[in-house]
Amino acid sequence: MTRAFGLIVVGDEILSGKRADKHMPKVIELLAARGLELAWAEYVGDVPTRITAALERAFASGDIVFSTGGIGATPDDHTRQCAAKALRVPLALHPEAELLIRERMQDTAREQGTAYEANRPDNIHRLNMGVFPQGATIIRNPYNKIPGFSVGHVHFVPGFPVMAWPMIESVLDTQYTELFARGLAVEKSVIVYGAMEAALTPLMEAVEHAHPGIKVFSLPSVDHAVHGRHIELGVKGPADRIESAYAALIEGLHGFKAKLGPELVR
Template identity: 45%
Template sequence: MPHFGVYIIGDEILSGKRQDAHLSSAIAMLKARGLSLAWAHYLGDIPAQITSALKISIATSDIVFSFGGIGATPDDFTRECAAAAFGVSIERHTDAVAEIEAQFGEGAYPKRVLMADFPQGAALIPNPVNRVAGFSIQQHYFMPGFPSMAHPMMEWVLDKHYSHLFHQIPVIEQSIIVQDGIESQLIDLMHEVLNKYPKIKVFSLPKLKPNRQVELGAKGDSRIVEQAMVDLKAGVTQVGFSWIENS
């Protein structure tokens, strides 16, 4: 199963001027299809930073969604950075031009049409809101920063290109609440369970108020998680803590 990742690009997010709406929505869209997000990176409007990040993900087999920076204003760098990262030139995409002309007529020129300049070899991602397309190249999908446009575009990509990955593995998450738990005293148990069940994730989330406790659980293939939880519960009891099911 390939990993899914996202880039969220824009100084307005990092400065707090705008609140990010992409991360939670990307997680939800993937989860609805039996998929999960492996990583997410926030990037400022710094060309060298964007290009460097893209080069790293290009070197993997990850499926990557990028939000923001594909407009035509001087602070939109994503199209040029993508071209640099892939080692190709920027060229005007005739189908993207046709979409912009169909939407804006003469108003497509002289500036809106600049948003049809994509890395060489890119394919279009249709924009259902204003027909200004995003683009894709080698499992990297570039969309606008506007959530109302970007999120249906991401759904289109998932449903068109990756439906064969949907709901392949029944993934579940289960946990218990370790009462008066001390996280450091659960580390060895967590390592033991991870070594026994390497295909799942084991996690702990401590809480100090109003009462000290640790949420301890496992996430992954439902068949393995159920077995791992039996071991976690037994191990917690053996360490000397009491626990209750996490509702």
């Protein structure tokens, strides 16, 4: 079976509308470029119990999951602690993460023309960004060296897109290349005018039944700028199975005497 990919976006700012989520469209794009697709996504506010529950589901799923946000060291960052709780393991300062964070602090001191004081309280506090669930491995951050971390197939990155997206790409390109282009899905659909979804449902079910591995989808619209009220009806699945399934769908639509518009291929 092709491995499923999931996404968890953590942050009150997303749910309150202060910031629009950019992660899901980008993750869809990154996966699609590699012949993969996102199976599910979940949004969670900065509530530890909810984050822990979401991560428990992620770890139990066996899916490849990316979690964005909440891995900093401020009071509203809970993801690291919740990951440890979900796994029922202690938190520990990761040795490689500590080195990278100290490198970043030294870089910052040089940029500011000040001396690096390793034991200054704020610098000690910054090391909390490298406190991960026991057994975690790091994800390098090319933007500022402050790493994310992975536990199994669940991968934790910052909420900042400029950091998160290269880190997600790196994980994909170093750990999951054997999955690339497997199960590559193609869509082929047609605009259908003057038909009702309920009437078309038996045809959709028949096409799926006769063509294993194919999904039939229906996207109705009531006020499309070009096509007005219509249904986009199509099939999605492996490229070598699409044509026969699509032909069966079109043949069935002719039986309904439905008016067909343009075809769409993605």
